[in-house]
Amino acid sequence: MIPSIPVDPERRQQVAAALRAVLPARAVLADPEDTRPYECDGLAAYRQLPMVVTLPDDEAQVLAILKVCRDLDVPIVPRGAGTGLSGGAQPLADGVVISTARLNRILRVEPYARTAVVQPGVRNLAISEAAAPFNLYYAPDPSSQIACTIGGNVAENSGGVHCLKYGLTVHNVLRVRVCTIEGDVIELGGESLDAPGLDLLAVFIGSEGMLGIVTEVTVKLVPKPAQAQVIMASFDDVATGGNAVASVIAAGIIPAGLEMMDRTSSRMVEPFVKAGYDLDAAAILLCEADGTALEVAEEIARMTEVLREAGASAITVSQTEAERLRFWSGRKNAFPAAGRISPDYYCMDGTIPRKQLAHVLARIEEMETTFGLRCANVFHAGDGNMHPLILFDANQPGELDRAEAFGAAILALCVEVGGTITGEHGVGVEKIDSMCVQFGARELDAFFTVKRAFDPGMLLNPNKAIPTLQRCAELGRMRVSGGVLPFSHLPRF
Numbered sequence: 001m002i003p004s005i006p007v008d009p010e011r012r013q014q015v016a017a018a019l020r021a022v023l024p025a026r027a028v029l030a031d032p033e034d035t036r037p038y039e040c041d042g043l044a045a046y047r048q049l050p051m052v053v054t055l056p057d058d059e060a061q062v063l064a065i066l067k068v069c070r071d072l073d074v075p076i077v078p079r080g081a082g083t084g085l086s087g088g089a090q091p092l093a094d095g096v097v098i099s100t101a102r103l104n105r106i107l108r109v110e111p112y113a114r115t116a117v118v119q120p121g122v123r124n125l126a127i128s129e130a131a132a133p134f135n136l137y138y139a140p141d142p143s144s145q146i147a148c149t150i151g152g153n154v155a156e157n158s159g160g161v162h163c164l165k166y167g168l169t170v171h172n173v174l175r176v177r178v179c180t181i182e183g184d185v186i187e188l189g190g191e192s193l194d195a196p197g198l199d200l201l202a203v204f205i206g207s208e209g210m211l212g213i214v215t216e217v218t219v220k221l222v223p224k225p226a227q228a229q230v231i232m233a234s235f236d237d238v239a240t241g242g243n244a245v246a247s248v249i250a251a252g253i254i255p256a257g258l259e260m261m262d263r264t265s266s267r268m269v270e271p272f273v274k275a276g277y278d279l280d281a282a283a284i285l286l287c288e289a290d291g292t293a294l295e296v297a298e299e300i301a302r303m304t305e306v307l308r309e310a311g312a313s314a315i316t317v318s319q320t321e322a323e324r325l326r327f328w329s330g331r332k333n334a335f336p337a338a339g340r341i342s343p344d345y346y347c348m349d350g351t352i353p354r355k356q357l358a359h360v361l362a363r364i365e366e367m368e369t370t371f372g373l374r375c376a377n378v379f380h381a382g383d384g385n386m387h388p389l390i391l392f393d394a395n396q397p398g399e400l401d402r403a404e405a406f407g408a409a410i411l412a413l414c415v416e417v418g419g420t421i422t423g424e425h426g427v428g429v430e431k432i433d434s435m436c437v438q439f440g441a442r443e444l445d446a447f448f449t450v451k452r453a454f455d456p457g458m459l460l461n462p463n464k465a466i467p468t469l470q471r472c473a474e475l476g477r478m479r480v481s482g483g484v485l486p487f488s489h490l491p492r493f
Contacts, residue, residue, distance in 0.1 A: 004039070004048040005093035007032075012051045015074055015096065019054060022064040027102075029053040038097050041082045041089040042144075043430055045346070045400060050077070050091030055099045059215040062098065062179045066213065069096055070181060075459050078209035080120065080152025083144040085347050086428030088155065088208045088464055098213060100151045106130050107216070114221045115174060115191060120151025120214045124158075127219060136221040139166035142424070143332045151214045157206030159424040161257045161331060162288075164382035166222065168424065170205040177216035178204065181455050191218055203450065208426050209461040211454040225290035228256065229300055230324050233307045234281035234314040238262055238365070238377070241283035242357030244310035245381040248287065249354060251306045253299065257288040258382030259331050262361075265376040265389070266330075272337040275330030276323070278314060285312075285381065286327055334378040335389070342374070342391035346403040349431075350411050352384045352419035363413055364388060371406040373399070385423035386414070412437050427465040435465075436472035444469060 016030040029035050030052050040047045051074075056062045069076050075095035082089055091097050104121035111134035116127055124145040128137040141160035142148055148158070154176060159168045166172070175189040189201035204211055235241035241260055248258060261269070261284050266277040278284055285307070289299035304315055318324035338345040352360055361377060368375050379386040388410055392403040411421040411434040421427070421434045439447075447466045451458070 043087040080149040086430040088428035156426040175218035178212035228290035230288040233312040239358035240311040247310040256290040260381035346390040349425035350414035351423040356417040
């Protein structure tokens with residue numbers, strides 16, 4: 001467990017009093033017992049008690065919080081449902097958390113335009129539930145979709161098991177309304193297919209709360225497919241399964257979903273969900289086709305042929321909607337199911353070229369021996385977004401440190417084979433050192449230039465996502481000549 005920094009009681013009293021002057025008393029939490037639930041997100045190994053937590057009801061209250069924090073020079077951490085896995089919502093001992101939980105209204109669903117306008121605290125799944133009467137749904141479906149909110153999805157550019165065909169959050173959000181640290185309300189994007197000017201919407205999505213506070217989101221809705229079926233293909237070794245993924249895409253097939261699980265993952269999930277997985281297989285692929293009945297039948301037949309030629313030892317096709325949902329429920333419950341076989345797990349998130357899947361999986365297997373820890377591999381195989389689950393016991397001295405080193409080695413491997421250190425979980429605090437592996441001084445300078453354009457005082461989610469050059473130099477990732485860092489004008493916080 002990473003130790004937290006004590007909160008300054010006098011400063012907390014000052015900031016809480018200023019916030020209570022502009023907000024309802026119930027919207028300001030300052031007592032430690034009230035702020036404790038906000039000390040971490042899904043990366044529970046990193047905890048910090050926040051100085052103050054605020055729960056605004058509307059945009060005007062968000063602006064009031066920002067003004068108080070700007071006037072008092074208080075850093076701000078935006079927070080959605082807290083399901084994030086990279087520590088992006090980890091509080092600061094001298095900072096204020098802005099929770100968007102009460103901004104939870106679906107403002108309207110436009111069936112003819114196929115859009116929905118929602119507040120950031122609306123749950124991902126709730127959008128699809130609201131659109132269901134119009135035979136529409138919101139496509140991005142993270143495993144946490146029952147709980148995660150659209151504001152958090154925007155912050156992390158979340159994906160899900162169907163992101164291969166339907167895209168990530170950035171491909172399904174048309175417009176965001178944002179409160180800036182300087183007290184302005186701006187709109188990025190628009191409800192038409194394109195918006196004039198620079199594409200700042202794409203810059204904002206995935207910015208991890210560092211550029212502004214979202215108060216409204218317009219999302220794209222898509223028609224529910226008439227039919228969907230999923231293939232469960234078994235493989236006798238993980239490398240063959242990894243190569244089969246590349247074979248499916250090379251055949252010109254873009255499945256609605258293409259996911260992979262190794263034997264460790266399948267065996268930890270099956271008793272939990274009873275999905276019907278092949279527990280003897282070294283790896284299984286879940287390949288979904290959706291569309292009209294004829295389209296689905298044709299694609300299932302083509303994928304079956306490709307998978308058999310690629311070395312599948314067994315193939316099962318869902319015959320009912322209930323069976324299809326069971327297959328997916330196992331994949332979506334892989335993270336909680338890890339608790340059945342390990343006291344703790346560390347969920348990584350890196351993206352690699354599909355052709356490197358077999359090589360990377362083999363290297364991860366070698367790393368299990370190097371670090372003395374098990375790893376269950378569950379991932380969005382179709383777009384190369386990997387989620388290795390490193391299993392460890394935090395009560396055993398040194399195991400958390402080894403798990404972190406194991407994770408850093410996996411991310412370095414992703415960069416080595418031409419990939420990137422994250423796909424949909426964000427950088428947060430978890431991967432900030434790994435950013436130094438992937439990016440150099442010029443890239444970091446560009447990142448900070450964008451950051452300063454939106455947040456000149458560096459108050460929004462500081463110390464997250466972008467490492468300073470000093471941090472990278474201390475890690476030995478950059479050359480320091482004569483005690484001088486390049487780009488020495490960059491902020492050191």
